[in-house]
Amino acid sequence: MSSGDGPGPGLSGNLVYLLKHAHLRMAELTANAVTPYGIDGRELGVLLSLAGREPASQQEAAQRLGIDxxxxxxxxxxxxxxxxxxxxxxxxxxxxxxxxxxxAGRETLRLATDANDAAEREFLTSLTPKAAEQLRNSLQKLVLPPDD
Structure with a gap:
């Protein structure tokens, strides 16, 4: 690897850099996975937020996703x-x-979720199953509100 390749030592340990680029890679894999079903990653998020719950108001759905x-x-x-x-x-x-x-939304969600799950597995292939589970658990602790 030449000195121009990679982020360099200053960025390679920077959490913001790492999270941003992990997100970009996962978003790309997700987009490629769900595009055949006529949706994008954000739309998959909306469908997931509506699934398996009582019907939500538009405002409740927006709050679940943290969007305006x-x-x-x-x-x-x-x-x-x-x-x-x-x-x-x-x-x-x-x-x-x-x-x-x-x-049609439920069927699209089923197919797109299966495709997204495969994209997640591809994203995590360089990790052991235990490390992948630890990553998911750690991110949940950082992002989700604590259980009371």
Whole structure:
């Protein structure tokens, strides 16, 4: 390896650099994995946040993902245009829109999740299974709120 290759010693241990480039690599693998199903990685995140729960309002879905309401509306518009989610007024509060996966949305989610899982396995191939589990657990501790 020549002196121009790689990040160099100053960056190779820098956590921000490492997390950014790990994210970029994982995002690329995810995009390649889910594109055949007509969605991108962000849309997969929205579908995952809606799956297996009671129907959520647009605002609740945005809060789950930590994104602003305007961005969520645009993403839901796109997913609704693809026939993957439906929105309708809440039964008790007509001011709230409830968002649900359609049958096509559930099937797309199933296929895209399988493809994404394969992309994650590819991303983690240089780690032992134990190290991969430790990485996931450590990131969960850093990112997710603690259980009470």
């Amino acid at each position: 309401r305007t961005t969520m509306v645009a993403m839901l518009d796109a997913l609704e245009g693809k026939g993957l989610v439906s929105r309708h007024p809440h039964a008790q509060d007509r001011r709230r829109n409830v968002v649900e996966l359609t049958d």
